[in-house]
Amino acid sequence: MRVGIIGATGWLGSALGQHLLSGRVIPAQALVLLNRSGPRADYHGHHPHWAADAAELVALADVIVVSVRPEDWPGLALQAPGKLVLSFMAGVGADLLAGSGGRIVRAMPNAAAESGRSYSPFWAAPGVTPEDREAVRRILGAIGTTDELPAEAQIDLMTALPGSGAAYPALMAMAMADFMAGHGVPEAIAWRAVEAAVCGGAAMLAGRPQRAVELVAAYRDYRGTTAAGIEAAEAAGFPQAVARALEAATEKARHLVAASPT
Secondary structure (H helix, E strand, C coil), rough: CEEEEEECHHHHHHHHHHHHHHHCCCCCHHEECCCCCCCCCEEEEEEEEEEEHHHHHHHHHEECCCCCCCCHHHHHHCCCCCHHHHHHHCCCCCCHHHHHHEEEEEEEHHHHHHCCCEEEHHHHHHCHHHHHHHHHHHHCCEEECCCCCCHHHHHHHHHHHHHCCEEEEEEEHHHHHHHHHHHHCCCCHHHHHHHHHHHHHHHHCCCCHHHHHHHHHHHHHHHHHHHHHHHHHCCCHHHHHHHHHHHHHHHHHHHHCCCCCC
């Protein structure tokens, strides 16, 4: 399998290239790269092939990974007839991607791709073969875990939730730190307290996220300080605020690209 990455030095493209090579998913000679700033002498300690343009990359690769900003898609004018096109772009639907002539798969990795811990669900358009799906799983497996989604519209939901990476935990951490600072706690100590709650607490859900229901119920039943906090957060609209955030992000994902490629 020969893989071409368009946007090879961007956040996600670089993470994918690094883990494909370090995990020995493919050898360096089977990796073809393209970016706007031009070739680099060293790419994560390897020397893959740098294509002069998209046409050369398509000619040399079996799978074309498109990891550019959604607004850059129309100008790319990609033509990849007969090739598997794996898009990492939010908001660029299969109807637009189909203009490339390729077999289309949309996936949504997140920032944890950098450490090989991304959750990257994908959706496959009609015409994608079982062999294509296996190739997609191998590629996405290099940066973490994946599932196949039954409907393309769910990619927008995944853009809003796992695609957000650390955004919402970071937002909560900031609010907690501000609360501590507002009560005179020194900044360094406030952030250590936040780390204990956000990072240490979340570790209890790692590998078993469904335990969240059990944990919240246990805190409620204990009727202690945390139960009082949970009830106050709910009364202030915490669940509704989270839902509104995800709805807004999903809606944004649906309208990132207004024009079709020419």
